[in-house]
Amino acid sequence: MGQFKLKLLSAVVMFAVGFVAVAAVIHLSIGNGLRLHADIRSEKLQLMDQWQGKAYSAAFGSSHVHNGFDPRSFDLTLAGSPLQTRSLNLAIAGGSQTEQRVEALAFLKNLNAPPKIGSAIESRSCMVVLELGAGANFTSDHLMHPRSINIYDLDTVRFVTQLTTPEMGLKQRVGRIGYSVLAMVLHYVNLGMLSSEIFAPVVDNTMFKEETIDDRRGLYSTPMSPKIHAALEKTISGAPAKAEPVPQPLLPGNSTLLEELTAASPVKHLTFAYIVMPMLSNLRSYPVTPEEIKWSSGVSPIVDMARPDLYPELYQVKYWADDAHLNEQGARLMTKLMAEQLKRWFAAHGEPERCGG
Amino acid sequence: MLFVELRFFIFFAIVLLVYWSLRTNNARKWFILLASYYFYGSWDWRFAVMLLVLSTGDWFFALRLTQIDDGRLRKLYVSASLFMNLSVLAFFKYFHFFVDSAVMFAQQLHFQLSGPTIKIILPVGVSFFTFQSLSYTIDVYRREIPAVESLRDYLMFSSFFPQLVAGPIVRPKYFVPQMSEKRSLTLDQIKQAMYLFLLGYIKKVCIADNLSPYVDRVFNHPAPFSGFASITATWLYTIQIFCDFSGYSDMAIAVAALLGYKLVLNFDAPYLADSIQEFWKRWHISLSTWIRDYIYISLGGRNKKNRLVTYRNLLLTMLGGGLWHGAAWTFVVWGGAHGAGQVVRQEFNLHAPPSPRQELLRRIVGWFLTLNFVCLCWILFRSSNFSTALVMIKRYLLLDHGGTETIPLWLAGIGPVLLACQWAMRRIHFEARMCSMNLTNFALAYGATWALALSMLPLGYRPFIYFQF
Numbered sequence: 001m002g003q004f005k006l007k008l009l010s011a012v013v014m015f016a017v018g019f020v021a022v023a024a025v026i027h028l029s030i031g032n033g034l035r036l037h038a039d040i041r042s043e044k045l046q047l048m049d050q051w052q053g054k055a056y057s058a059a060f061g062s063s064h065v066h067n068g069f070d071p072r073s074f075d076l077t078l079a080g081s082p083l084q085t086r087s088l089n090l091a092i093a094g095g096s097q098t099e100q101r102v103e104a105l106a107f108l109k110n111l112n113a114p115p116k117i118g119s120a121i122e123s124r125s126c127m128v129v130l131e132l133g134a135g136a137n138f139t140s141d142h143l144m145h146p147r148s149i150n151i152y153d154l155d156t157v158r159f160v161t162q163l164t165t166p167e168m169g170l171k172q173r174v175g176r177i178g179y180s181v182l183a184m185v186l187h188y189v190n191l192g193m194l195s196s197e198i199f200a201p202v203v204d205n206t207m208f209k210e211e212t213i214d215d216r217r218g219l220y221s222t223p224m225s226p227k228i229h230a231a232l233e234k235t236i237s238g239a240p241a242k243a244e245p246v247p248q249p250l251l252p253g254n255s256t257l258l259e260e261l262t263a264a265s266p267v268k269h270l271t272f273a274y275i276v277m278p279m280l281s282n283l284r285s286y287p288v289t290p291e292e293i294k295w296s297s298g299v300s301p302i303v304d305m306a307r308p309d310l311y312p313e314l315y316q317v318k319y320w321a322d323d324a325h326l327n328e329q330g331a332r333l334m335t336k337l338m339a340e341q342l343k344r345w346f347a348a349h350g351e352p353e354r355c356g357g
Numbered sequence: 358m359l360f361v362e363l364r365f366f367i368f369f370a371i372v373l374l375v376y377w378s379l380r381t382n383n384a385r386k387w388f389i390l391l392a393s394y395y396f397y398g399s400w401d402w403r404f405a406v407m408l409l410v411l412s413t414g415d416w417f418f419a420l421r422l423t424q425i426d427d428g429r430l431r432k433l434y435v436s437a438s439l440f441m442n443l444s445v446l447a448f449f450k451y452f453h454f455f456v457d458s459a460v461m462f463a464q465q466l467h468f469q470l471s472g473p474t475i476k477i478i479l480p481v482g483v484s485f486f487t488f489q490s491l492s493y494t495i496d497v498y499r500r501e502i503p504a505v506e507s508l509r510d511y512l513m514f515s516s517f518f519p520q521l522v523a524g525p526i527v528r529p530k531y532f533v534p535q536m537s538e539k540r541s542l543t544l545d546q547i548k549q550a551m552y553l554f555l556l557g558y559i560k561k562v563c564i565a566d567n568l569s570p571y572v573d574r575v576f577n578h579p580a581p582f583s584g585f586a587s588i589t590a591t592w593l594y595t596i597q598i599f600c601d602f603s604g605y606s607d608m609a610i611a612v613a614a615l616l617g618y619k620l621v622l623n624f625d626a627p628y629l630a631d632s633i634q635e636f637w638k639r640w641h642i643s644l645s646t647w648i649r650d651y652i653y654i655s656l657g658g659r660n661k662k663n664r665l666v667t668y669r670n671l672l673l674t675m676l677g678g679g680l681w682h683g684a685a686w687t688f689v690v691w692g693g694a695h696g697a698g699q700v701v702r703q704e705f706n707l708h709a710p711p712s713p714r715q716e717l718l719r720r721i722v723g724w725f726l727t728l729n730f731v732c733l734c735w736i737l738f739r740s741s742n743f744s745t746a747l748v749m750i751k752r753y754l755l756l757d758h759g760g761t762e763t764i765p766l767w768l769a770g771i772g773p774v775l776l777a778c779q780w781a782m783r784r785i786h787f788e789a790r791m792c793s794m795n796l797t798n799f800a801l802a803y804g805a806t807w808a809l810a811l812s813m814l815p816l817g818y819r820p821f822i823y824f825q826f
Contacts, residue, residue: 011800018804026812194812199567 026190030197033150033187034106041147042201043208044090044103047218053112055217056123056355057087057271060100060107061131064277065091067325069129070335071217077339078125082351083271085114085123089211089218094142096135098180101159101257102151104128108265113356125271126355128261132254132274132289132302136163137179146192152183159260162253221328222321232280232317239283243308248276248287255295262297269353272300273342278314278334280323282306292345301345303338311337358399360608361562368396369612376616382539386513389616393518400481400522407445408486412515414441415490419497419504419511431498438494442487449483454684482522484681488647490515493529495651502530510536519612523605525623525643532618540617548792548799550614555806556788557607560600563813568593568600568771570815571764576739579748581760587752589764592772594739595732599628602641626779628731631723633698636731648678668703672696682738687746691737698730 035045048058059069071087078084090103107128114123137160138148160180164173187193211218224232258272276289286306292299308315314337319330326334346352358365372392379385398405418438422431447455493515496502505511513536520527575582575590582590606623613620627640637645653674660666672693679692711719733753740746751757782788794802 007796011796014797014800015804015807018801018806019808020804022805022808023812026808189808190812192812192814194809195563195567195815198813199570199815201570 023188023190026194027188030190030193033153033193034102039145039147039201040094040204040207041092041099041103042203043211044092044218045106046203046208047088047211048090048107048110051088051217052110055086055088056111056114057085057125057127057129058090058104058107059087059129059275060095060104061091061275061277062095062134063091063093063325064133064279065089065129065131065275066093066095066218066220067222067321067327068277068331068334070219070328070331072215073332073335074339077336078343081343082354083125083127083343083346085125085127087127087217089216091131091218093220094138096138097163097253098137098151098156098160100130100134101260102156104130104261105264108261108267108270111265111267113267124354125352126267126269127271127273129273129275130257132276133248133287133306136160136176137183140179143179143183144186144191146196148183149186149191150193150196152180152187154184157181157184159253159257162256163251165249165251167249219328219331221331222325224321224327228322229317232320232323235280235323236283236315236317243283244285245288246285248289250290250293255293258293258295258300259297267356269355271352271355274300274302275338276302276304276306278306278311278326280315280320282308283315292349299349301342301349303341303345305334305338358396360605360612361558373615385539386509386536389518390509390513390516393513393516393521396518397516397521404481408516409512411441411445411487411490412512413508414438415494415515416505416508416511419494420506422494422497423504435494435498439491442491446483446487451684458686485524485526486515486521488644488681489526492526492647492651496529502533505529505533517613517618519609519616519618520620523602523609524641525606525609525621526647527620527643528647531621535618542615542617544796545792546614548794548796549788550611551803552788552791553607553614554611555803555810557604557611559806559810559813560604560607562815563810564775565597565600565604566815567813568597568768571768572597572739575764576741576745576749579745579752579759581762583761583763584752584755584757584759585769586763587749587759589769591732591736591749591753593768595628595735596772596775598735598738599624626783628728628776629724629780630727631720632727633695633702633730636727637695637699644678644681648674648681652677664703668700671699675699687737687740687743691734694734694737698734
């Protein structure tokens, strides 16, 4: 019996050795995980490639930013100011804090400082706009998706642990960290990663066209249907006279992300801003965030657009595609209001240094 | 619950743990019975109840068949069993097919009929377990086997979860005797089962499921694709269906083996066959022998005096085999094409008998023609309608160049590479070599292969193609 157990144990050990050795070889031989079977991320990566050296700012986040940040409106509003730039919308539907982190890192890795040509149309700032309210992780449906698995390395898990605080409920903390740890295991087991490399899906050209037509630079617009129109009217007319403010504290990860991005960028003097995107549910209750975030290299603004008390003009049916996403007209207005708020904030706190120094 | 899902792995680990810790054969059989009904009930518990009722009915009819000698009564009991099983199959699988065909036929005669609006859900594996039950009562009727006296044993045979939903179709004379003894396993048998499970997993998950999106893209909307892309998609489907179905069979055989039971071989490198007859001796063996024994032989089989009768029997059998695969005319025509292929081959052999000098050439040409004929027939099998099939067939025969859209060129090389791998693995007796390794080396190779297999997981799981049958 003793010999049998020893044999069994050695077989288990050898199984583990074989598994780990091959998994390690595969892992090391895989190139850029971000690009593996990126699904809807693929279009944004293509956009990033196309605009390399020509765009200096970008907004990241979930579908709320994807449908709500209009680079044309952003650039136009900031034109002539020290924040003048050329921007992209690199947000992705279903995106999370983890995804916006790796995408922003990829964007910054290839960022070039804007050339100094002394022209009125030159870009002066390199702005990274991050969504504050995006979920920490992907949804549980995405756990087994290569788009998720590919990015959950040890650094990502470390980042997720900073998106939890003791004030959170135990269930939320365990859920957040548990998801990321599970995804990390799948990441280091290379689940689906080799097949993603071999059978890479083609870029969704229809989607890419939607996101680039009329110089949208990544903005995705969903037209509103008459059926939704009626439902939205009902939501707005049925909202209470005064919405309830709910304080939303910042998490340690929000500031460490800015430090990480700064460290990863080859270009100096980046400008950061966090944004809270509006939703129609804000008419009942809205998050109240601090106006700025302090981090090791300074202070950055948080533009809270989810405030019906501050931006009542946004909460009209004509600006919405559904109750959580703006339409193209709404995106234009929201981005303009946000950019104006940024200008005011920087005017009050001191203008940022020119990107690249 | 699919064999490739995490929940099956958990389920099977628990089953193995409990099963081998039970001491008596009776306790083990009770446990397998419970596990099998849990497994089937995980799709829909109502179908598990249906399976229980059907199986109990067949057990009763078979028992009565052994207890009586009156020929007319015996016929009555076997007919009752046939009626019960075929009614279930006809209702669940062919109801819409018959109704839609009747409506279509009426419309051709300028009668306006509309079909019922009810939607019937197909119980998973219904074609497999009804055929298995039928073979049991027919064998008892023919006095080829005794009836199983214990209801528990019969229920276990008819619901044995490794092969319940997609075969291999187990014949009672092969399986029932195994149940009478307490099962045991040797280390070599364990290694062989583990090897087979991994092989099946690789075939299904790493090959079939990764190719499926390309096949779907072309077959769902073939119009814009080029002729070469269409041919490549046909080749890919040829690989996909083999890897999907034989992968399932391999895993089913392995799972049964780890419980100490042997199931029959279901695939034997069918794409290396050099004739259609040979192909059917190697493809879905448990079904082809079933339809041979219960349809072809029942129709009269080979008629030495009149070969036209033989051909008629062959064609009817293959048409039935086609209809078994799916409730659509494309499947019927697929079966008919295979029947016709066998008739043509037999006629050719009759008029040009093989000679030893031409043996090699004949085999090579035979293999090439058989493989391409099988590919052409798969087009009928995969296409959702005849117009799609026609477009794809024309392109396969180079009669239509198609559009401009393509799929990656390198995919065309997968077929030849896999075929060469299969040929080489058989030639060097790869399975035997793997299983004869000492445990330590086997474990090392096994771990390494699992690491590779997991990295080749596709974007999403796709159900086994043969589940729909």
